[in-house]
Amino acid sequence: MVENFSTVYIAPCFSENPAGFMENPFSIRVVGVAKRFGDVAAVDHVSLDIRRGEFFSLLGPSGCGKTTLLRMIAGLEEGDAGNIIIDGSDVTRVPAHRRPVNLVFQQFALFPHLNVEKNVAFGLRYKSGGKRDSHKKVSAALDLVRLSGLQHRYPDELSGGQKQRVALARALVLEPRVLLLDEPLGALDQKLRKEMQVELKHLQRRLGITFVFVTHDQEEALTMSDRIAVMNAGKVEQMDSAAEVFEHPSTPFVAEFMGAGNFFTAKVREVDGAIVTVISKAGFETALLAPNAPNYRPGEKVRFVVRPEKLEMSLTEPPPADARARMEVTVEERVYQGVATVWTVRNRAGERIHVYQQNVIHGAGEQFVDMGKAWLCWDPRNAILMREQKA
Amino acid sequence: MKSVGRTILRTYSSAVYAFLYAPILVLVVYSFNQSLQTARWLGFTPRWYAQVLRDRELIESAGNSLLVAAVTTVAATIIGTLAGLGLSRLQANRGSATKALLFLPIVIPEIVVGAALFTFFVAVEWELGFWSVVVAHISFSVSYVAIVVRARLAGFDRTLEEAARDLGAGPLGVFWRVKFPLMLPGIVAGALLVFTLSIDDYVITSFVAGVKTLPLHIYAKLKVNATPETNAISTLLLAVTIALITAAQWLLRSPRGRKK
Numbered sequence: 301m302v303e304n305f306s307t308v309y310i311a312p313c314f315s316e317n318p319a320g321f322m323e324n325p326f327s328i329r330v331v332g333v334a335k336r337f338g339d340v341a342a343v344d345h346v347s348l349d350i351r352r353g354e355f356f357s358l359l360g361p362s363g364c365g366k367t368t369l370l371r372m373i374a375g376l377e378e379g380d381a382g383n384i385i386i387d388g389s390d391v392t393r394v395p396a397h398r399r400p401v402n403l404v405f406q407q408f409a410l411f412p413h414l415n416v417e418k419n420v421a422f423g424l425r426y427k428s429g430g431k432r433d434s435h436k437k438v439s440a441a442l443d444l445v446r447l448s449g450l451q452h453r454y455p456d457e458l459s460g461g462q463k464q465r466v467a468l469a470r471a472l473v474l475e476p477r478v479l480l481l482d483e484p485l486g487a488l489d490q491k492l493r494k495e496m497q498v499e500l501k502h503l504q505r506r507l508g509i510t511f512v513f514v515t516h517d518q519e520e521a522l523t524m525s526d527r528i529a530v531m532n533a534g535k536v537e538q539m540d541s542a543a544e545v546f547e548h549p550s551t552p553f554v555a556e557f558m559g560a561g562n563f564f565t566a567k568v569r570e571v572d573g574a575i576v577t578v579i580s581k582a583g584f585e586t587a588l589l590a591p592n593a594p595n596y597r598p599g600e601k602v603r604f605v606v607r608p609e610k611l612e613m614s615l616t617e618p619p620p621a622d623a624r625a626r627m628e629v630t631v632e633e634r635v636y637q638g639v640a641t642v643w644t645v646r647n648r649a650g651e652r653i654h655v656y657q658q659n660v661i662h663g664a665g666e667q668f669v670d671m672g673k674a675w676l677c678w679d680p681r682n683a684i685l686m687r688e689q690k691a
Numbered sequence: 692m693k694s695v696g697r698t699i700l701r702t703y704s705s706a707v708y709a710f711l712y713a714p715i716l717v718l719v720v721y722s723f724n725q726s727l728q729t730a731r732w733l734g735f736t737p738r739w740y741a742q743v744l745r746d747r748e749l750i751e752s753a754g755n756s757l758l759v760a761a762v763t764t765v766a767a768t769i770i771g772t773l774a775g776l777g778l779s780r781l782q783a784n785r786g787s788a789t790k791a792l793l794f795l796p797i798v799i800p801e802i803v804v805g806a807a808l809f810t811f812f813v814a815v816e817w818e819l820g821f822w823s824v825v826v827a828h829i830s831f832s833v834s835y836v837a838i839v840v841r842a843r844l845a846g847f848d849r850t851l852e853e854a855a856r857d858l859g860a861g862p863l864g865v866f867w868r869v870k871f872p873l874m875l876p877g878i879v880a881g882a883l884l885v886f887t888l889s890i891d892d893y894v895i896t897s898f899v900a901g902v903k904t905l906p907l908h909i910y911a912k913l914k915v916n917a918t919p920e921t922n923a924i925s926t927l928l929l930a931v932t933i934a935l936i937t938a939a940q941w942l943l944r945s946p947r948g949r950k951k
Contacts, residue, residue, distance in 0.1 A: 376853050396856040397864075409854035413872045422868070426859030470858065 324388045327352045327478050327510035328373060333382030335368055342368040344534030345382065350478075350512060350527075355504050357513045357521040360531035361557070366514045369531075370480050373512065374403045387477055397426065401478040402471035406486055408463045410455040410470075416442070417451035420470045427474055441473035442466075444503070461492050468503075478510040485520065497523050518558050522546055530554045548684055552603060555684065560607040562653045568600045576685055578602060582649035586625040588685045601688050608656035610682040613643060615667050617675050626677040629653065631668050641665050645674065715929065722922035739923040749924065752908035759821070759904060760889040763828040768882040770829070771836020775877075778837065779844035796834045804831055805898035812899060820901030827899045828889045835888065836881035843877025876943050883939050887932065 328350040335343040343365040350356045358366040371377040373384055375396030383392045391399050402423075410419050420438045424430035430437075442448050445465040455463060464484060471479055481500075485493045501524050504511045515521050521528050522542050529539040530553075538550045549555035552563065566578035569585065576596050577587045588604055590596065618626060629645040632652075641664070643655040655676065657665060668674055722740075726733040743749060774793060778786070796804065808827045817823055847870070855865045893906040900907060905928070909921055 374857055376857065395861075396853070397859045397861055403854075403857045405850055405854055407848075407850065409848070409850040411851060411854070411869060422855070423858030423860075426861075426864070474858065 325351055326385075327354075327387065328512065329383075329385040330369070330373070331383045331385065333369065333372060333384060334380050335365075335372060335377060336380055341365075341534045343372065343379070346531075346534070346536055347382075348529055348536060348539055350510060353508050353510055354526040355501065355511045355513065355524055357515060357525040357528045358531060359515055359518060359521040359528050359557075361516055364531040365534040366516075366531050367482055370403070370482055370512060370514045373478075374401055374480050375399045376403070400476060401480055402474055402476040403480040403482060404467050404471050404484045406483045408455075408467040408487070410458075410463055410466055412455050414454075415451065416447075416453050416455075416458070416466050419455070419466055420473055422470060423474045430474070437473055438469075441469040444472060445469045446499075460488050461496070464488060464496065472507070476509065478512060479504075481511060481513045483514055483516070485515075493520075500524065530557060532557075549605065550686065552605075552686060555605045555686070560605050560684075562606050562608060562611070563603050564606070564651060565649070566602050566604060568596050568598050568602055570598060571596050576602075578604065578685070580604075580627070580649070582627055582647040582651065584625070584627050586680055586683065588683050589681055590685045596685075603686055603688060605684045605686065606678050606682060608642070608654040611653070611655045611676050611678050613645070613655050613657060613665075613668070614675050614677070615673075618677050622677065623680075624677040625680050625683065626675055629674055629676055631670060631672050631674050633670070634665065634668070643668070645676065647676075718922050719926050719929070722919055722926045724919050724922075727918065739919045740927075742920050743923045743927065746920070748903070749905075749908055752903045753905045755821070755902045756890050756905040759824050759828060759902075760886050762825050763832055763889040764882050764886045766825075767829045767832035767885045768836050768878060771833045771881055771885075772840050772874075772878050774833065774837040775840025775844065775881075776874075778841045779847070793837055794834055796831050797838075801831075801892075801894040805895040808895065809898040818901065819899055823899045823901055824896055824904065827895050828892065831892075831895060832885040832888055835884050836878075839881040839884065840874060840877045843874050843880075847873060879939050879943055883936060886935065890928075 326349045330346055330348045330350075332345050332347055333343055334341065334345045346365070346369060358369060360366045368377055372379050373386075375391070375394060375398075379392070383390055385391065386400060411422065414422070417435075417438055420441055421434050424434045424437065439448065439451070442451065442465075445468050447462060447465040447469065450458070450462065453462075455466070458466065464487075467484070484500075485496050488496060497520060500511070500513075513521070513524065522545075525542045527540065528542055528545045530537045530545060532553045538545055538554045540548075540550075545554065546558050549558055549560060555561075555563070565581040566586075567581075568576060569579050570577040574589055574591050575587050576590045577585060579585050586604075596602065617628070618624065627647050629647045631643060631645050633644040635642045635644075638659070640659055641657050643657065643665070645653050645655060647653060653676065659665075721732075723735050723737065724732055725736045725738075778790060778793070781789075805827075808823075808830065811817075812819060812823050851869055851873070852865050855869045860868060891906055892904075893910060896904055897907060905924075909924060912918075913921060
């Protein structure tokens, strides 16, 4: 049964498509889309391209517009401006029920008066040829989400995880070209969340369908996504691969949101190609690599970020032969977290810095005393340069 | 301490139930009483029921009542359901006048409604008969259905509609496959309410009746003399009502009940 399902479901994306289909590498193109709610610009002229077969995440804090954008792709929300193109055809004016995408709702939105089988079969009658073998299709979809044997249960007889799987099966049975997921793991407990993250990722790989996943959890986005668009106040701040967004945030907001809270104020002293030398407010000089640097000028005020886990703390200053950047700090607080200890320290400019240190050996970090001096050093390649204001 | 509280609670609730149901129980018991004086028990007899069934006038008036109630229920349920649907779409702070006008008939004294309807029918020269009763009954029933349906829809999760649209259902599909099944218990409850209100209405009906309904007949009979026969009629009416409500409960039983 599972085998049948995979052949039916994996194939269409790559083989049974009309001529010219493959030439278009984009599943979804969002072009200048805007939506206002009263005075608030929920989505502020956003453009993005989502590639076929990728796991794409819209990441951001609540109210950043990610869910509104997803609902606009689904057709549940009408935009004020812009176009939405799915598989090369403009669907901006196409109502939700005629779009080749399906949405998995945050609270699952299972029909309470229908059992699992009828919930999953709900959309089949609207699909051409969908009613044929609908029983088979439903059980194949339930197999796929590993939920066989519960066909006759009602939603209020299911656990959160089971409801989640029914919601997934109900969408997947329709073989959508794109599956939209609106914080689908938000209602689950921590352990189940982790399991479902892995399972969703596997499912996406197996089916080869484009997934557009909305979440406010950066770790979740990193775990699952091929690419991530980080949103803030209705705009896309950065759109890149998961690793790139994490390692090279392009704006202060993204850096902060991805957990790199260590900002250092500095002034540009010299620009030599991609190498920018800055003087930090704390008084030290460091050369930074800014490969796609948008023309920094000497004298310009800038900021650079170093992630907490890229910092190393020692009691004495590293020898001059050590090429790493360094600064002297005062230890203020330690938080023991089991696998790691998180230190809060302060430099001479009064900037607060977090240091994440893995507890490799028992008693690691005991040499540091509260309010005592210490040295931080880091590889300059791990420092990310950015403008004071977002460009 | 706990058991004292429990005893008090139990006694109190028994008293409340006794207060509610003792008169009805007495009525049922006395409908089988041999005595003509309704207050004394002389022995069991089913003869009042036999007498009821032989009372032509009574059977006819019961028929009228059932017909009026049936027509009223259908019409008022449809109108009231549509009204409730419409009201549920209004935002909370909008249409307060519309809502007030719709719900007013419930609190206006029946005697006023009856007098008003009578004046109205006379003014427009509508002959008092079967249809004048039906129209009067519909006019005071619609509000009840609207309220019940609207209350039912107040707890309706809009994302279910969105989910249905997302799965391919057009506006009609969304209504008939999602919204209607979920509001059906409210509609049936409203319909039951209307049926009960219509079949036992006396005050308003007495103003506009061109046909004799059961309550009018019973009241007229009581005025002449109270016999156990009226007890028997009332008991029958009670049985019909209980049967109706049971049937509705059975129709609306949760789908899970069917399996278990």
